[in-house]
Amino acid sequence: MTLLDTHRPSPVRPASGGRPPRRLAVARRLTTVLVAVIVAVQVYPLLWIFLASVRPAQEFAAGNPFALPSSITLENFTRAFELADLPRYIVNSLIVTLASNVLIVALGMMAAYAIQVLGFRFSRGVLALFLVGIIVPVQVALVPLFINYSRVGLLDTYQSMILPLVGFALPISVYLFTSFFQYIPRETYEAASLDGAGPYRVFFRITAPLSVNTVVTVVFVNSIFIWNDFVFANTFVLSEELKTIPLGLQNYIGAMGATDWSATFAAVCVTVTPLLLVFLVLNRAIIYGLESGATKG
Amino acid sequence: MLPSRSRTSVLVFLLPPLLLYLVAVVAPVGQSLFLSFFRWDGITDMQFVGLDNYTRMLTGDDVFWRAFGNALGYLAISLFFQLGVALLLANLLTYVRRGKEVVKTLYLLPAIVSTVAIGFLFQRVYSFEPTGFVNQVLQAVGLDGLARPWLSDVNTVLAAVSVPEGWRFTGLYMLILYAAILAVPAELEEAAKLDGASAWKVFRHVRFPYIRPVWITTTIMAATYSLRGFDIPYLLTNGGPGQASELLTTYMYKTAFTSTDFGYASTISVFIVVECVAAVALIVGLLRRRGGVLL
Structure with a gap:
């Protein structure tokens, strides 16, 4: 009913006279042009990467790399796969991204459940402790973790990347889940309790299934950062077999004398594709999640 | 609170996330603070030096101050995009x-x-030889004189490494601000317009006050993320030429992993944390006041 109220009836007063519709139309057109120009600025560089990847290598090196390609080739992609172990980097990134996401969602949901649904004496304090983590810069953890890892033999492992990636993602995850859990009505829980469901059953049967939208948001936002993480991988990983995509891409630069830019940009295209596909498929859910996540609470 | 909860169930749900968070985030902050009072290269014995590292950083290290100044410049340029351009775009998008x-x-x-x-x-965009995009555009519009190797010119390198950081997240912040603007009650804006307010006045007196809480969050996010910016300067120039694009984060990284001066690197880390906390306090202080000016 309140929904109907906000759907305002047209104002009784007639539109204020005097404003020429011509000026309004010009303003609207200007707005559209400006929005389009900025779209071009945002998208052109990415389009350029794609064009560079299908442009014949000689043309890229010799001619104007900013014009349209004279012909389209897939050779750059062949070389991209020959120059470095691209599939290995992708598999490693998948492992790290999947494992981190599972942990971020499961642990974030658990903490939020304990804080918001179960409740305990210092729950607000614990929530504050988590939230402070939002502003802690990741660089502060590099030296201590490097030292601790070398003591316990964790350097150069998947875990060495996953642990800080999850740790630094938990604050936002906990925040989003606690904000969402506020909207699950008390009565739902009370009814379940009356039916004899304990806290574990409620978690798996009620809270978790209701959280699907928040899970999508949390997973997507984190996947972007984890898939592209450079600093933790660069600090903790040395061996070729464990390199994720951002580290692997660096192998293309100058390793074999002059850089093969066409192959490098082909490799970039290959590595962006999985994330891009997920983004385009889940686009609406993601944008909705980002918008509501940021404006609620 | 769930009526059937037990102490065990609270612990079962809370402990795993809390432990991981303590090990990965909280303990390293404490450890950095601890290490900042020592001199240590990671191999020989640690040597307690008291506040020496802090004295050295604040009074005797020109590179540190250079990096601090650069970090503020980097912050200013990314905020221009992530807040300024993003807010403008979010508003335009509503029309x-x-x-x-x-x-x-x-x-x-x-x-x-x-x-x-x-x-x-x-x-590639900044390159001089072969001519990159920026220089091509300058030549095309007849400003050949301005063409330069943007990344190796000490006067332009800081701006050159800051722009990509601002550029890549403009859309994200635009989206957040746009969502906030959609939540502004249309009657309010309608009423102001009927009273003859210009688009700017509507924005200034109706729309902006309404989205202020989201604006504060966005400002905090953008500022703290920019202060920890690292990847792009590190990858593009590694802080060079000289120290012209050195940020506190790249300086800390090199001190730790190139010079293996873990104690001093931790001191810089502690400073970066303090800087982020100070930035948040400043933002909240400046923006929360009702009559506060638009940042």
């Missing part, structure tokens, strides 16, 4: 009738590309 969904998607695209790829891209 666009068709294709909003497509526009939102396209704006977000740069955010999904890795910093390493962005580094490659901008290396």
Whole structure:
């Protein structure tokens, strides 16, 4: 009913006279042009990467790399796969991204459940402790973790990347889940309790299934950062077999004398594709999640 | 609170996330603070030096102050894009009738590309020989005199490494602000317009006050993320030429992993944390006041 109220009836007063519709139309057109120009600025560089990847290598090196390609080739992609172990980097990134996401969602949901649904004496304090983590810069953890890892033999492992990636993602995850859990009505829980469901059953049967939208948001936002993480991988990983995509891409630069830019940009295209596909498929859910996540609470 | 909860169930749900968080985030902050009072190269014995590292950093290290100044410049340029351009765009988007969904998607695209790829891209964009995009545009409009190797000119390198950082997240912040603007009650704006308020006045007195809480969050996010910016300068220039694009984060990284001066690197880390906390306090202090000016 309140929904109907906000759907305002047209104002009784007639539109204020005097404003020429011509000026309004010009303003609207200007707005559209400006929005389009900025779209071009945002998208052109990415389009350029794609064009560079299908442009014949000689043309890229010799001619104007900013014009349209004279012909389209897939050779750059062949070389991209020959120059470095691209599939290995992708598999490693998948492992790290999947494992981190599972942990971020499961642990974030658990903490939020304990804080918001179960409740305990210092729950607000614990929530504050988590939230402070939002502003802690990741660089502060590099030296201590490097030292601790070398003591316990964790350097150069998947875990060495996953642990800080999850740790630094938990604050936002906990925040989003606690904000969402506020909207699950008390009565739902009370009814379940009356039916004899304990806290574990409620978690798996009620809270978790209701959280699907928040899970999508949390997973997507984190996947972007984890898939592209450079600093933790660069600090903790040395061996070729464990390199994720951002580290692997660096192998293309100058390793074999002059850089093969066409192959490098082909490799970039290959590595962006999985994330891009997920983004385009889940686009609406993601944008909705980002918008509501940021404006609620 | 769930009536049937027990102490065990609280612990079962709370302990695993809390432990991981303590090990990965909280303990390292404490450990950095501890290490900042020592001199240590990671091999020989640690040597307690009291406040020496702090004295050295604040009074005897020109590179540190240079990096601090650069970090503020980097912050200013990224905020220009992530707050200024993003707010302008979010407002413009409310006047666009068709294709909003497509526009939102396209704006977000740069955010999904890795910093390493962005580094490659901008290396080409700024290059002088062969002529990169920026120099080509300058030549095309007859400003050949301004063409230069943007990344090796000490006067332009800081701006050159800051722009990609601002650029890649403009869409993200635009989206957040746009969502906030959509929540402004249309009657309010309508009423102001009927009273003859200009678009700017409507924004200044109706729209902006309404989105202020989201604006504060966005400012905090953008500022703290920029203060910890690292990847792009590290990959594009590694802080060079000289120290012209050195940020506190790249300086800390090199001190730790190139010079293996873990104690001093931790001191710089502690400073970066303090800087972020101070930035948040400043933002909240400046923006929370009702009559506070638009940042």
